[in-house]
Amino acid sequence: MNKIKSFCYSKKYGGEFKILKNSKIVVSKTAKILNKGIFIFGFKENIKSNVETRLMVGDNATFNVNGEFTIYGGTDIMVQKDAKLTLGSGYLNSNVQIICGKEIEIGDDVKIARDVIIRDTDAHEILGGNHSIVNPVKIGNHVWLGTRSVILKGVTIGDGAIVAAGAIVTKDVPAKSIVAGVPAKVIKENIEWKSGFIHSFFFLLTLSFFCAIILCVKFMGQ
Secondary structure, eight states: OOHHHHHHHHHHHSSEEEEOTTEEEEEOTTOEEEESSEEEEEEOSSTTOOOOEEEEEOTTOEEEEOSEEEEETTOEEEEOTTOEEEEOSEEEOTTOEEEESSEEEEOSSEEEOTTOEEESBOSSOOOSSSOOSBOOEEEOSSOEEOTTOEEOTTOEEOTTOEEOTTOEEOSOBOTTEEEETTTTEEEEESOOOOOOHHHHHHHHHHHHHHHHHHHHHHHHTO
16 A cells, blocks of 8 residues: 555545555646545455556546545546546446546445446537537446446436446436346336445455555564
8 A cells, every 4th residue: 555645645635545556646736636534546356466546637626535435456537627526435346437527426335346437428529419528427325337337428327226237328227226238228126235245255355464464564664
């Protein structure tokens, strides 16, 4: 863990930052960051991995963390000029990509699987007709986004919903529903789900091992 960088970010932006190996953070001088919780950036289950984790917060952009949120290694987050990204609590697994051109809000207890893409902007304009390049995205509380799902601009995902692996979401997702397919459609309603024990167990086991190494190195240096 980069102790100096973690300490500096915690002191400057509030809360607790844990910035891990091979993490690259670029923040504009005019950007605003507010951390009210614990922000773990660049976590890896394979501690020998050299995969890079990236966060860029552009001019006049806002990046908020409201709870305990973990960003796994290989994730790439870009908050563009004047845009706003808000994270509640939960995690982004490896290789997730977030492109925020206007506003993206992610709620509490959110589980986002590997290789998911979330973007509120098309980046390019289609000429003619009534086309909007950017439109905010809102992901509610206790939402599970399956592997390689894609969340596109203007989408709101209701509390307790599940987006199946590989789904491309172009329209709102009702609360407590499962959507699947391309484009995504509701396949089941009034569902309940809970986090897997195995994932939580290995996360805590790996984190405990990592902390033990830090304590050993610190003890040996005394």
